[in-house]
Structures are given as structure tokens and as C-alpha cells.
Amino acid sequence: MKQKRDLFLCITCLLLALLFSMSEERNAEEAMAARIAPEILRFHVLANSDSTEDQNLKLKVRTMLLNTIYEEMGENASLEETKKYVRSHKDRLEKKAETYMKTLGYDYPAHMELATTYFPTKTYGDMVFPCGNYEAVRVKIGEGKGRNWWCVLYPPLCFVDSSYAVVPDTSKEILRESLDPSDYLKLNKDNTKIHVKLKLAELLLDKEEPTDSQNQ
Template identity: 45%
Template sequence: MRRNIGKRKKEAICLGIALLCGALLTGLLLVQRGMLVEARARRAGQELSREVLRFHVLADSDSRQDQQRKMEVKEAVLAYMGEAMPQDADLEETCSWVQEHLEALEQTAGETLREAGCSDPVRAELVRDYFPEKTYGDVTFPEGEYTALRICIGEGQGHNWWCCLYPSLCFTDAVTARVPEEEKEQLGRVLGEDEYEMITAYSDFKLRWFFFGGRD
């Protein structure tokens, strides 16, 4: 009888050790996979930041009037670029065009403000700067360093409006809050597969699902 009890105790101890080892191994595998996900996502984010040109308009303040003027400047500048900027330009050509037309872009923004009775100074510049995570419609760009056309109104202390100038996501229907599928297709042709999946399915769960091999 005692022998059977001792045997059962040994079996229980062995089972417990086996379960503990299994749990530890599973935990280590999850940590390892999580590190791989983060590393792959980081690489994709770095590649993404080198393949797009963002457009930001910074309002003087968060007052209702300044925010309205920001949107008027945005519309005027986008209209000017829609007419004057080559539509088939690649990233390098788009950046060169913007650099060469900063004065005209600044003038367009300034004239829009003057017409609205605003005397705030305005500055247009092509910058390489850090930006936090931003969502445009149903597309999310992770935080990181990006090249951007920045138009700063006055002190530039108000919330900004932004879009992706290249590949173009700026000329979309803002009411739907979704980027049209044809523009996503253009985005997919320009970006790498990982970068495209990152910005169109950007959440911790979706990123892990994707980078763990959830694709067909």
C-alpha cells in the first residue's frame, strides 16, 4: 500500500515537473516570437519611412478659427499641387519638385491666409523629422523619422492635418474615413509587402498575426 502511495507521489511530481517545463518552454517560445515580431516590424517601419513623403499643415493654435484656416490652407496647397505637380513622379522626383517649389507653396498658403483676413506668417519647408503614430482614414503609419513637406502657420502650436503626399493618399474623400481601394493598390505597388501590411493592419494583434505567418 505504502509502495503504491509513494509511486503515485513520484508520478505526480514527475507530471508537475513536466507541466512546469512545458509552460516555461511555451513562455520562452512566445517571448522569442514576440522579439522576432518586434524586430521585423521595426525593420518594416524603417523601410516605410524611406519610401513615403508626408504632408503636414500646422495651425497657429487650437482655436476654432485657426483650425479652420489650417484646413483652408491645406485645400489651397493641395489644389495647387494637384495642378502643377507631375502625377507620375517617383519619390525622388516628388521630393525634388517640392524642394524647388517651396516658395510657390508658401506663397499659395500665405495668399489663402490673407484672403481670410489673417496676417500670420507662414513657412513651407521639406524636413526629415520624428513623427508619432498617425492614422489617416483606415491607414496607420507607425512612429518614426519621415521626410515631410511641412507648412507652419504662425507659431505652429495647434493640431496638425496630415496625409501621405507620396504615394498619394491626399486626394481622397475625407467623409468616408477610408482610403479607396485603388489608392491602396497604388500604395501596395510602391511599398514592400511588410510595409504595406503594417500600415493597413496596424494593431498589436494584427501585426503579431501577420508577422507570425498568418498570411495565405
């Protein structure tokens, strides 16, 4: 009986230590996110529902909007220019998304805004961004109650297939110049500690679909 009790106490202590360690790591990630967030703009698309049709529609609207934004802004737009573009073209982009959805047989409204949103730790190409609050271009399709999709709009890291994507050198250079050197190094996917925390965070926080573009 005593051996079972001791074993139980040992396991309990290990679990508590693990939970404490995970909490400390998450706090460290959120602190890092707070430091780098002012230099980053995310892109967040919320599907109408979790139905297969609505999830597929979400991806089509995502691709159409990203192509439009990048084509109209050009490759050298700054962070502030990107935000200004979204604010000034918000209504037109919403209408374009709604018209596009109607051609596909859906009569959903689209709402776009700049908002601060909490994101879990996520991989983009060969870089990992920590969990925390980031400003994002938020696109709500219909009820916006389905699984969502996100990427980094600035610097440009929105890949069609992030499983095989590599962050462009131009985007890396923007990050290198705007972030503290130690924070920039921590974004590297090869950093083992960050990579382990990514997997833990995905298990605890990730509510996206398991197979799709930025989902890994």
C-alpha cells in the same frame, strides 16, 4: 492583509507586463517605419494656435496647398519628382498661402520645408502607418503652436475625409512594388494586431484634434 498585498503585487506585475508589451510593440512599429519611410513622403501642417479660427484656417490652407500641389504635379509624379517640385516651388507656395490667408483676413507668414518628423501611428483610408520618423513637407502657419494635421503626400493618401476614404488602387500598387511584401501586408487596416496598436498609440501619442480629416 496578505490577500490585499498579493492582489497589489499581481496588479503591479500585470501593469508592468502591459507596459513592457506596449514598449516592445512601439519599438517594432518604429523599426517598420524606418524600413518603409524612404518610400513615403508625409504632409504636415502646423496651425498658428489652438483657437477655433486658427484651426479652421489651417484646414483651408491645407486644402488649397494640396489641391495646388496635386494639380500642378499631375497624377503620375514619382517620389523624387514630388520632392523636387516642393523644393523648386517652395517660395511660390509660401507666397500663395500667405496671399490666400490675407484674402481671409489673416496676416500670418507661411513657411514650408522638407524635414524629418516623428509621426504617431495613423490610419489613412483603409491602411495604417506605424509610428516613427518620416520625411515630410512641413508647413508652419504663423507661430505654428497649434494642433497640427498630417497625411501622406506620396503615394497620394491625403483625403478630405479619411473616415470614408479608401486608398486608391494606384497608391496601393506603388506601395506594393516599393515595400517588402511582409511590411506591405502589415499596412492593411484589417490586421488586428496593428489596429489594436493604433488605438494604444492614439491614446498615448496623438495630440491632434479628435474630429478632422485624418484624425480618427
